[in-house]
Amino acid sequence: MASFTPKQQQIVGKTAAYATMAFIALVIAVPMLWMLSGSLKTYAQIYTFPPEWIPSNPQWVNYKEAWQSVPFGRFYLNTIIITIAGTTLQLICGILCAYALSFLRFPFRGGFMILVLAALMIPGEITILPNYLFLGNTVRDWFGLEENWINTYQGIVLPGAATAFGTFLMRQGFMGLPRDVLDAAKMDGAGHLRTLRDVVLPMAKPIVVTFAMISAVNKWNDYLWPMIVTNTNEMRPLTVGLTFLFDAEGQNNWGVIMAGTAFVIVPLLIIFMFAQRFIIEGLTSGATKG
Amino acid sequence: MAETTASPGDIQVTASSVPDNVTWVKPRINPFTRDWVLFILFMFPNMFFLTLFTFWPAIKNIRMSFQRISLLNSSTKWVGLDNYRYIFEHPTFQQVLRNTLYFTVGTLLGTLVLGLAIALLLNQKLRFRNGARAIIFAPYLLSGAAIGIVWSYIFDPRYGLLAQVLGWVNIGSPDWLNRPEWAMPAIIIVYVWKNVGFAATIFLAGLQAIPKDLYEAAKLDGANVWWRFRSVTLPMLSPISFFLLVTTVLGTFQAFDIQRVMTKGGPAYSTTTLVYYVYEQGFGQAANYGRAAAAALTLFAAMLVITIIQFRASRNQVHYDG
Numbered sequence: 069m070a071s072f073t074p075k076q077q078q079i080v081g082k083t084a085a086y087a088t089m090a091f092i093a094l095v096i097a098v099p100m101l102w103m104l105s106g107s108l109k110t111y112a113q114i115y116t117f118p119p120e121w122i123p124s125n126p127q128w129v130n131y132k133e134a135w136q137s138v139p140f141g142r143f144y145l146n147t148i149i150i151t152i153a154g155t156t157l158q159l160i161c162g163i164l165c166a167y168a169l170s171f172l173r174f175p176f177r178g179g180f181m182i183l184v185l186a187a188l189m190i191p192g193e194i195t196i197l198p199n200y201l202f203l204g205n206t207v208r209d210w211f212g213l214e215e216n217w218i219n220t221y222q223g224i225v226l227p228g229a230a231t232a233f234g235t236f237l238m239r240q241g242f243m244g245l246p247r248d249v250l251d252a253a254k255m256d257g258a259g260h261l262r263t264l265r266d267v268v269l270p271m272a273k274p275i276v277v278t279f280a281m282i283s284a285v286n287k288w289n290d291y292l293w294p295m296i297v298t299n300t301n302e303m304r305p306l307t308v309g310l311t312f313l314f315d316a317e318g319q320n321n322w323g324v325i326m327a328g329t330a331f332v333i334v335p336l337l338i339i340f341m342f343a344q345r346f347i348i349e350g351l352t353s354g355a356t357k358g
Numbered sequence: 359m360a361e362t363t364a365s366p367g368d369i370q371v372t373a374s375s376v377p378d379n380v381t382w383v384k385p386r387i388n389p390f391t392r393d394w395v396l397f398i399l400f401m402f403p404n405m406f407f408l409t410l411f412t413f414w415p416a417i418k419n420i421r422m423s424f425q426r427i428s429l430l431n432s433s434t435k436w437v438g439l440d441n442y443r444y445i446f447e448h449p450t451f452q453q454v455l456r457n458t459l460y461f462t463v464g465t466l467l468g469t470l471v472l473g474l475a476i477a478l479l480l481n482q483k484l485r486f487r488n489g490a491r492a493i494i495f496a497p498y499l500l501s502g503a504a505i506g507i508v509w510s511y512i513f514d515p516r517y518g519l520l521a522q523v524l525g526w527v528n529i530g531s532p533d534w535l536n537r538p539e540w541a542m543p544a545i546i547i548v549y550v551w552k553n554v555g556f557a558a559t560i561f562l563a564g565l566q567a568i569p570k571d572l573y574e575a576a577k578l579d580g581a582n583v584w585w586r587f588r589s590v591t592l593p594m595l596s597p598i599s600f601f602l603l604v605t606t607v608l609g610t611f612q613a614f615d616i617q618r619v620m621t622k623g624g625p626a627y628s629t630t631t632l633v634y635y636v637y638e639q640g641f642g643q644a645a646n647y648g649r650a651a652a653a654a655l656t657l658f659a660a661m662l663v664i665t666i667i668q669f670r671a672s673r674n675q676v677h678y679d680g
Contacts, residue, residue: 093493103508161404168400173393194654198415230407289501291615307503332504344492
């Protein structure tokens, strides 16, 4: 080492840094590539050693078989409905609540803020059982319904309609808006509804979009609650339906299972590829600025 | 409205210098009642759903943990502390607590150490580093259920990728997911793989916020690379490390989908963590809601302690925020 000039040392260091970076990126990417590779293999190719990374005769039929062995079309529809409905509800609840907590006068407003923060500390796991029982019988008895809400869209979506995290995040954003602009809107005689629509929302757009993104990713990937509250393929979202394909096919028909997994993962990866900087900044800004 | 492009710096100054209740001191024509009505209307949707699906079930869960609930005739019987006594005396539950600790500590160390190492690497002026960051971040976005399936294929002892890689160096692959001593390390590997990109990105943002002159000053004092890392980087990163520590711990306490897909809590309960135990007691063969509720409350108590520690510690660390 001692015989190297500083210039040479620098070159060695740079090369090592590039090599390490490439290695790490490869290790992280390999499982996703392995999934794509496996999804195009025949039963025999799966068991070939050493593995073929690019199968010689890609088995697109695996995708067809996966699509037909469980109703993936229906799963997609369910996931899209759940994601859109869930994100919209969380946005409405969160924006209105954050606005009220930021700009509207009310006695004990701070107390309400603490109540919302308290909800942040209650984990989903503690509410799952009572919520399941509630949607089972209580809701039917209360509202005099014919059927309970197990295995329905409202059963999947409504328990996740409120948001303590989003309220907290967006209130931080609203409180950070420049006061003079808000005061100017007030001077102009703008009511709260107009202030919210024309001043607060456009100015706080980054934080609102950030929350919408976090919410949508969570709803798309949600697993535990949809698994518990659904009991037919008619209502299952992609994540839950996929695991049923996995359980049904057993751990041998990897080609078809990897094709099914690709149905869940690839749409998100494609969206990520086109908007990676935007998504990374959004998903981490809640942490670095909030 | 168009002239509102204030820089983030301005916004922060405004936020901290204007007290929360500034609207109170403004003498107005007294639209108080209108504000009150609007406040109630605006608060209602969020508070309604929070009350119905968070607060009320949380209270109901406390009550259920003192009951025995029979599904057959939907009868409930008060049994005092029986559920707690049962789970705490049962060897399985003690193993579950140990598993949870193992899983949490393993994931925490892996995520934070590797995350910081990757961030330090990407903090150098390298070409393609944004591309590398994107690849490393990608798994964080993906469904735990789906990637659990991909990794089951990778861990397959005969045809999996890992078996083949280990084969190149003549090491036989363990039967990862079917051996009690290997299943938990496998789960930890997957969890670290999924979350390390998030930690690295947060660390990287923290590194880039450290003022350069601090390093210059340390250099002038004759500090070498290691000493600069010890005396500048680590202390300046401490609030962010703390944030990551807490979110990672709370995340592992709630991790479910990867275990569910890869091991179903087995073999021999070796990967059953607290959340999985709650699920199994409530919705598995046992279907014992009372015991599940007691276990869930134990989980909640553990998380509460961690959150309180976080609040205590972050209050002492406010001055670090750059």
